[in-house]
Amino acid sequence: MKNIVIAAGYATRLGELTKNFPKPLLKIGKNTILGRMLDDIDQIPEIDEHIIITNHKFAGIFEDWKKDLHYSKPITIVDDGTETNETRLGAVCDLLFAMDKLHIDDDLLVVAADNLLFFSFSEFVKFAQEKGTSCIMCHEQPSIEKLQRTGVVELDAEMKVLGMEEKPQVPKSHWAVPPFYIYLKKDLDLVRHSVENGCGKDAPGNLAHYMVEHTTMHAWPMSAGRFDIGSLDTYYEACDLARTGKI
Numbered sequence: 001m002k003n004i005v006i007a008a009g010y011a012t013r014l015g016e017l018t019k020n021f022p023k024p025l026l027k028i029g030k031n032t033i034l035g036r037m038l039d040d041i042d043q044i045p046e047i048d049e050h051i052i053i054t055n056h057k058f059a060g061i062f063e064d065w066k067k068d069l070h071y072s073k074p075i076t077i078v079d080d081g082t083e084t085n086e087t088r089l090g091a092v093c094d095l096l097f098a099m100d101k102l103h104i105d106d107d108l109l110v111v112a113a114d115n116l117l118f119f120s121f122s123e124f125v126k127f128a129q130e131k132g133t134s135c136i137m138c139h140e141q142p143s144i145e146k147l148q149r150t151g152v153v154e155l156d157a158e159m160k161v162l163g164m165e166e167k168p169q170v171p172k173s174h175w176a177v178p179p180f181y182i183y184l185k186k187d188l189d190l191v192r193h194s195v196e197n198g199c200g201k202d203a204p205g206n207l208a209h210y211m212v213e214h215t216t217m218h219a220w221p222m223s224a225g226r227f228d229i230g231s232l233d234t235y236y237e238a239c240d241l242a243r244t245g246k247i
Helices: 012-018 033-041 056-066 091-101 121-131 185-192 204-212 232-243
Strands: 002-006 049-054 075-079 108-112 115-117 134-140 151-155 161-166 175-177 180-183 217-221 226-228
Touching: 002 033, 002 091, 012 232, 033 049, 033 108, 033 115, 033 121, 049 056, 049 091, 056 075, 075 091, 091 185, 091 204, 108 121, 121 134, 121 180, 121 217, 134 151, 134 204, 151 204, 161 204, 161 217, 175 217, 180 185, 180 204, 185 204, 204 217, 226 232
Parallel strands: 002 049, 002 108, 049 075, 134 217
Antiparallel strands: 108 180, 115 226, 134 175, 134 180, 151 161, 151 175
16 A cells, blocks of 8 residues: 655645745654654555655655655655646646556555644554445534535445535535545546546545545544644644643
């Protein structure tokens, strides 16, 4: 299984902090946002490589960061060739770019690079193995307002995904979908042809939505929370939590 980290965005909402520096490599305490995630994923036996897809503006920074790492699995940096937020490929096209460039034909763990997690991805991988299907994550979200700004899934008693909507005005459930996915090798042909068949290019949830409509998928309910670093306020809050030893 390959771990593919989508890290090609420009994090414009963080202003000067990420104008010339990638958000995933910002420090939270003594580690980086991405480093905290890889510390966990690197320990999963099924993972045999970390693939980080970034843009041309930040690729050199990721290559320099990589030199000082000592993970047990190799790290490959993929440059998508873009240099501005206006010319970015979008998360789905970045995934397809990496798959094509590296000739990937393996199960995939696909993750966004701007979250702090309070659970292990090993639980997610085990769930996908037990179900034998591609999978998404989910968590209960009581706020209708927040559900209207994310992907929402309907599930049966076995956690099979019955349907998914992006940013629904009238959510059909309280199951929200964070940006973490497992796409099995048997479904990669669907992934490869998703955009040409109408899948949206930008948000990674677009691909999950497309896949739900074309193959059987299950949803793993997160066993603990996550901290989404999407703004300066949330970044500084995470730094404060690290200073007080709460994360």
